[in-house]
Every structure is written in C-alpha cells, then in structure tokens.
Amino acid sequence: MRTIGIDLGGTKTLAVLVEDGVVVEKAKRPTPRVGSPDDVLTTMAKVAASVDPDATATAIGIGAPGPVVPGTGVLPAAPNLPGWDHDVPVADLMSERLGGRPVVVGNDVNVGTLAEHRLGAGKGVDDLLGVFAGTGVGAGLILDGQLREGPRGLAGEIGHIFVAFRDLAQQVEGLGRGELEDYAGRKALERRVIAAGAPDNEAMLALRSDGRLKSKAWATAIEMNDPLARRLVDQAASALATAMASVITILDIELVVLGGGFAERLGEPFRLRVEAEVAERAFAGISAPVVPARLGDAGGAIGAALLVEGLA
C-alpha cells in the first residue's frame, strides 16, 4: 500500500512516498514564482514522479497553501502561488496528469496538524490545536479525533483571531488591527522592525539576507540580546499565547502542538515562554501543554498522504 503526499508551498514543493505508514522516498523542487497555475501543477506532477517514477502509488494527497472548498479539491485563491486568482480544480487536473489516480486536496496547515495528530507530537490526543508560526501564522484543529475543516473549508485561521482591541492596538502599536498575525508572523515582525525607525532597528536590519529578515536572523538577534528583537519576540510569544488560550477556552483543547519555521528556529526558550503564558492565562486553571511539533519540514507532505490513506 503506497501513497504520495505533496506539500505545495509558496517557496518549495515537497513530496513523500509513504509505504505502510513509513516515508520511503522524499523529493523537492522550487515552486514556480512566475507563470500560471498550470506551471504549478506541472511542478507537482514532476515531484510526484521523482518519488515514484513507476507510478506505484494508488492515490495522491496534496496540502495546498489556501482554503480548499470542502469535498471538491478546488483551490480558489492562493496569494503565494503565481496567477492563482481564480478557482482551480486541483484534484481533477492533477488526477488527469497522474493517470486517473484519485487525488485529494486539503489545506496545508490542516494536513500538517493531521500528521502531528496521527504520527507526531499529538499522537493519542483527540482534541488538539496545531499552530504553525512561519511567515504568517496558521492553525489546524483536531476535535474528537477528527480534522475540523468547517463548512467553507476555513477553519483554523488563528492568525486572524483578535488579541487586542483594534483601537488600543493602533494607539499603542501603530500597525494592524489587533489580530494575532499583526504581532506574530515573520512578515508582521519585519514590518514592525522597519516601523521602529533608526537607530533602534539598525542592528536588526543589518541581519537581513536577500532583503528579508529570515527566521535565522531573529534567532541571531535574540542571541545577541538585541532590545528591539527581544521586545518584538516577547510580544509575538504573548500574542500567540493569548490566541492559544482563547482557543483552548472556547473549545476545551487538551494539547497545543507548536511548529513552523519561525517558532522552530527560536526553539525551546520561545516555546517555554509561550507555554508559561498559556498556563497563566488559562481559564479556571485548566490549560493545555504546548509541545514542539515533531515531524519538521516533511509534516505537511506526510499529512497530505494521510488524506488518501483510506483510498490506497
């Protein structure tokens, strides 16, 4: 029994070949930055062929960087993919390219959470929240052991949970409208660094590569004990903890799995800070541990393969 899982990201497209629950092949390619959805589909077909040249897999799962219309395999919008401004029936088109084999498409963060639930840090826990802090912040929910997609496929958009009153946030911080992603995404933090102005931000700006403040730069700045980086990362931890505490409280969540490039690069001190503040903010002392994601970079592709487990 073999399946393919593809994690379609804005930067790279990663595929795994899974045999009886074990990853036996892995390959990646850069995702096209220009062109059309058709070029992206071609890249996915190529990376699938790399891990499984003889087309032995019986089904293919895809994790896509945007909300997927439930039960359809249609990806309507993906700001990080070239020319993706209209409904694209990814499942049908990829099935055509892959010899008519069944293809199922899910949201990337949702399938990453599914993978952590089934094979990673969330094994054995039926009510969990997976939070992935990278360029932005996304989340997936497992409720009663099932992935929550929502009637419109929009569940899990934790980055747009409010963590501050809009007016207060504007008054004190000057950026955004008080959503988690105004404080905790790598992109938002970069905006805040620029807004801080010279000379406060000079140490941080010197750490840019390719004109961007990557997660590694943040880790370095924290090591250097740069005051601006310290303040913004603390704020990010606080905003993440606030949003997590809200989700734990509204849903009675037992475990939070924290992953994503930004969180993973900042490592244990960051996770511990988030966890401590979640505990402090928990309602009636009932909280949830915050544990690190275990599947790393391949989690999304593994989760995508899990989508078609029943079809294999």
Next chain:
Amino acid sequence: MRTIGIDLGGTKTLAVLVEDGVVVEKAKRPTPRVGSPDDVLTTMAKVAASVDPDATATAIGIGAPGPVVPGTGVLPAAPNLPGWDHDVPVADLMSERLGGRPVVVGNDVNVGTLAEHRLGAGKGVDDLLGVFAGTGVGAGLILDGQLREGPRGLAGEIGHIFVAFRDLAQQVEGLGRGELEDYAGRKALERRVIAAGAPDNEAMLALRSDGRLKSKAWATAIEMNDPLARRLVDQAASALATAMASVITILDIELVVLGGGFAERLGEPFRLRVEAEVAERAFAGISAPVVPARLGDAGGAIGAALLVEGLA
C-alpha cells in the same frame, strides 16, 4: 412520548414538559439561595412534579449552571448554587428521586444553544455559535450538527476569550485582564460603573434596584442617552463582536445566535451594532450573521429536554 427539561439557574429553576416536540406544561420555582446541594435537588424534583404530577415523562434532562463532567452527570462546581463546592452526581441523585427514570445533565448554555439549533433561530444551520450575555457571558457550539462539549465538558467558555492584551487593557481600562467578560457581562459593567467614580456614574447608580444594576437599568440609561452607559454598552458590543469574530474565524462558523437577558433587553440596536462590527472584523470578508435567539426564557429547559429525546 413525553420528556421533562429543567433549567437550573442561580435565581430560578424552570421546568417544561415536552410532548412530541411541543411544550405542554411549564413551571418555575426560586432556586434556594442558602442551604446545600440537597435543597437544590429537592427544588428540581418539586418543579418536575409540578409540570408532570403523574410521572408520565419517560426521561428528564437538566441544564446546569457549570461545566458537567462528560458522560457522568456530575456537576463539580457551581458558584451560583448554595454549598456547591464539591462533585455532586446530579444525574444519579435525581434519578433516585424521580422513580429511577433516566436523567441526563448538560451545561445550561450548551443546552440553550442546542434548543436554538433544533427549534429556534439556528434551525437548519449545522455550524453555529450561541452567545448568551446576561450576568456573565457564555456560549455553546454546534459543529457539523453536533453539540461540542469537549473532553472535559468545558467547551464554550467564550467569556474567558481574550479581546485585549492584558497589559494594554489594564493600562487603559484599569479592570480585568482583557477577557470578554471584563467588558460584556452585566456584573463587569456594574464594576466599571462604580470604578468610573462621581459624578460620571451618578445617573447610572440612581437606576439601581435591590442594590444592583439590572439589565432593565441599562436599557433605561441608553434610552436616556447617558454618556457613561453609552460608552460601556458600546464597549460591550465591541468586545462581544471581537470574540465572535475570533470564534467565527477559528472554526468557520456560519451563524451566531445572540441571547441572554442583557442582550435581549438592549434589543435590536444592540444586536445590529454587534453584527455590524462582526462583519467589519471578519477575516477575508467571510462572516456570519448575528440573529436574535428565539426561544427566550424557556430555551434552556427546552434544550435540557432535547438531551433525553433519544431516551423517551
């Protein structure tokens, strides 16, 4: 097919006798303010006998003012009930008092939401949030057509969702730690009126009855266009809308049902204000209408009866 539903509140205990989905009898009694859990159980047995003196109902559902340990009928804590500071096996004890008939216990706000979903404003919608703003603020969730109770029976505690950074909230508002209930419960609003100090709060304090600022007083103050009442009620609407938008976003909710004494007394202008701000704060323009609860005061008892529908 007859069932009894009992809504056990801190002030009154209300029962309905339901026959084939229709309320055929209704009765209420004051809930004891002093005494022990035993006295509360006696009150429930009496009110059940009032609506069904010949014990024709085959099963009894109870909505309780606190989280219920799932699947057990045990109510561990109820700050609004006398002497209720330890685990009380309500289902078992009430079954004994009611001739061994089956008794099921749920959380009052959860069963109120269930009633609105099945028979009220949320009919036909499978993913909805019920928000009840009264003395405090509680919520219930229907996801994929099922009531979400959570592994510990704690789902729906919307009053403890964060709507502001704690520090900012303290700095600007001086009360609470930024949870919804710091801004939107009748109790919290009363605290804020007192904190406002003379002479700003004098018009409001003059509206007290029994030493309390009841929902009616707030409605009157808004009619009088009292500036403090206006500001605090606007803040309450804003906080409610913020929390609702967060829950809609994280769960992909299609409809919000708004009820509870405070919200109902402030009526349509309040609901419309909440709804408009939810729409404004919605992620990517995807929002949910906010509609008024339809079942009023008896909603909780009707929902409690629905808990045992399958057993009748």
